[in-house]
Amino acid sequence: MxxxxxxxxxxxxxxxxxxxxxKAPCGLVDVENVHPACDQHPFEHAKTMRxxxxxxxxxxxxxxxxxxLKLGTLDSIIAYMEATEEDAWRVDTVRSADGTTNCFFxxxxxxxxxxxxxxxxxxxxxxxxxxxxxxxxxxxxxxxRYPQATPKQRVLAYLRDxxxxxxxxxxxxxxxxxxxxxxxxxxxxxxxx
Ligand SMILES: [Zn+2]
Ligand SMILES: [Zn+2]
Numbered sequence: 001m002x003x004x005x006x007x008x009x010x011x012x013x014x015x016x017x018x019x020x021x022x023k024a025p026c027g028l029v030d031v032e033n034v035h036p037a038c039d040q041h042p043f044e045h046a047k048t049m050r051x052x053x054x055x056x057x058x059x060x061x062x063x064x065x066x067x068x069l070k071l072g073t074l075d076s077i078i079a080y081m082e083a084t085e086e087d088a089w090r091v092d093t094v095r096s097a098d099g100t101t102n103c104f105f106x107x108x109x110x111x112x113x114x115x116x117x118x119x120x121x122x123x124x125x126x127x128x129x130x131x132x133x134x135x136x137x138x139x140x141x142x143x144x145r146y147p148q149a150t151p152k153q154r155v156l157a158y159l160r161d162x163x164x165x166x167x168x169x170x171x172x173x174x175x176x177x178x179x180x181x182x183x184x185x186x187x188x189x190x191x192x193x
Pocket of ligand 1: 016019020021029034035038039040041042
């Protein structure tokens with residue numbers, strides 16, 4: 001479920017400008033982030049809202065912030081990939097010359113609808129969830145942990161493992177690498193004393 005930005009006026013933000021709620025970039029209030037002392041926006045006051053849009057359609061949202069909203073969980077990505085046609089998937093390259101078939105990252109890019117958001121989604125996914133180095137072998141059927149018959153099925157199995165924690169995401173692997181590096185540094189230090 002995506003959050004909503006709401007406002008009490010038909011135009012402008014006169015009520016929001018004078019209430020204690022934190023404001024979204026558009027000047028409206030995020031329903032999931034109201035101030036408990038506000039007498040206008042918390043649900044229990046049952047006030048009429050006259051403006052609003054889903055947080056992921058906020059006109060002031062930057063491409064990066066939009067991607068972050070999409071990437072908080074894998075739900076929307078899994079749903080999107082489930083809805084793709086099996087024969088719209090390919091292996092070995094990101095997309096076909098005519099653009100009709102894509103690997104996972106080609107589909108992810110398309111989810112962005114325009115190039116800026118496609119790129120933001122792609123790089124955000126690599127930073128938070130899994131890099132191309134982690135996904136390509138699974139997409140292409142070169143990873144024995146994912147023996148499913150098609151690239152779509154292999155990637156979906158992997159996305160569900162990332163979602164459940166059965167597969168480690170980019171952030172967890174970075175932390176492990178860093179801990180390993182620190183342990184190595186310590187050992188080096190001990191040796192030189
Ligand atoms: Zn408020
Ligand atoms: Zn907004």
